[in-house]
Amino acid sequence: MPKAVAAIFDVGKTNKKLFLIDENYNIVYERSARFVETKDEDGEPCENLDSLCSSVYDSLNQVMQLKEFEIRAINFSTYGASFVYLDENGEPLTPLYNYLKEYPAGLKNQFYETYGGEEKISLETASPILGSLNSGMQLYRLKKEKPEVFAKIKFALHLPQYLSYLITGKAVADITSIGCHTQLWDFNKNTYHDWVLAEQLEQKFGEFTPADSSLKTLFEGLEVKVGVGLHDSSAALIPYLANFSTPFILLSTGTWCISLNPFNQEILKADELKQDCLCYMHYKGKAVKASRIFAGYEHELQLKRIAEHFDRAAYIFKHLKFNPAMILNLANKIPENAILQTEFFANSAFPDRDLNQFKTAEEAYHQLIFDLVKQQVYSLKLILNQGVKRIFVDGGFGKNAIYMHLLATAVPDIEVYASSVSQATAIGTALSINDAWNSNPAPTDMIQLKYYSAIQRSVQL
Template structure:
């Protein structure tokens, strides 16, 4: 008998994946594609929208032929901050502009002068000023620079909702995309910000639809429940929300280390925004206070510097064991190790350290991690609130024993766990519409945890 599954498209910047996930949340099928980027009219690199569109149809068509699976539902998650502009016939009118594209300074100044200034907009929309990464600013730019195209835009859909549209033919808006660093959503009024209405943009968004809803759709003669699509950062949080009731913070570590606190709905302050705090949006429509630092990137850069200085291969550091004795030695050698970080910095203290201070590569690496953890604690404290009992660290640093021991030691009152859930974004995307396709409740054992106790506390307190 065919196994009931959900098909989940997980579209990252680099890898585009399609998963089939069974009712026990096991991934039973996976296929992956990578596309060559194309260029927009300014010669800037951008996603190949046509390749993406045909890949969705081709791969769906392919898995529908697999007799061993019975596809009950389809859902989508993608990176955020990217709009697809469609005409009346549902055809894209522009390339899928890259959110890293430089934003024109004059247009930026004109916008903030007109609508009350950077700080006021930032506070209301829980978005730091990020240029094109504030996707609402991309829409404003289109209206001002290409008014004739803007006039022809029937729908402006964030990328997850565009993929959903490809299957359903229905244009919808979703809070996890609209609410995440877009400058479109007023977190205090819980509606589109006034500027969005004034510029006549609201009508170009689809019908506001709950992120955990789906609709029955007939596609190539088969019926599926199809979700509205989710912003990937919000989707990755869902397995944790499904498995844990006690307040927690998820520290998602990669190039950026993002601390997500779904139990903190306090409005952002101007001071927090200056320190790179923002709000993501919980799939049930609640704010998720977040802070972030560029620590994964810095780790890679400084690791190369250490490896070069000591003539060692960088990969050898991946499996270094935690050495408490070295931390004690470093505390005597570098006096500021004994003080907590006094102020926010996007960079740790390590880039300015003279590597000849250290006798071995191992000693230098322990100091690098010590500096990164110190910076991480500062970033974490910006969004921590009373009641948070646990921190789950997923991604690269969760596998780094030195990092995990130092983190646990630095916050002895909170339980620290390395956590892993295979393909958290895809699993979360399936969980969002669990009731539409799965006759079972969500399983409670999908996250593997490894506890780190606050040992050697006296060494760094």
């Protein structure tokens, strides 16, 4: 008897993956693809939309031939801030512009002068000023610079919804995409922002549809339930929301370290926005207050500096054990180290440190992590609110014992866990439509946790 599964596409900037996930949330099949980027009309690199569409169709056709699986549902998660503009025949009108594309200063100034200034728009839309990374600004640019193309747009769909459209033929808008640093959504009024209505952009969006809904669709003669698609950051949060009701913060660590608090719906303040706070939306339509720092990038940069200074290979630090005695010695050497629990900084102090003051590469590395943790706690406290009992750390720093022990020491009143969910984004995307394809409730053991306690020493760290 074939195994019931959901087919989940997880589309990143680099890797495009298809997973088959069974009713117990085991990944039973996986395939991945990478495409060579193409260029837009300005010569800027961008996603090869033709290759992506062909891959979706070809991959689905292939897995539907596998007799051991019964595909009951299909859903999509992708990176955000990317629009596909469709004509009345459902054909793309433009390349899939890169969200890193430079935004013209004159047009940017014109927009904010017209609609009340950067601070007003940022506060109301919970979006830092990010140029093309504010996807609403991409659509505004198209209207102003290429009105003839804009006039032909029947639908402007964020990438997850476009991939769903490829299967269903139904154009929809989804809150996890519309509500994430797009400058399209007014978080105070819980609707499209006034400027969107003034520019009549909302007429180009699909029908607003709940993120946990699905549409019964015939694909290649097979009846399946197809989800509306999700922004990948929101999807990765879903397994945690499904497994834990006690308030928590998810600290997702990679190049960027993003702290997500789905239990904080307080309106963003101007000073928080200036410190790179923003709001995501989780799939049930609630704001998720978030802060972020470029700590993973900083870690790699400074690790290289340490390795070169001490003539050591960088990879040896990957599994370096935590040495509490070294931390205590550093507290005597560097005075501000002695107050880890009370004094935090917006930036890491390590780039300005003289490496000659450290006896060994290991000592320098412990100090690097110490400084990064001070910066991380500063970022965490921007979104921390009363009632949060746990911090879950996933990604690279969750595997770093030095980082985890120091973080636990810095926030002694909060439980700190290294957490991991195999393919959290794909699992979350399947969970969002669980009831449409799965006869079982969400399992409660999909997240692996490792608890870290504070340094047990009679010294104030």
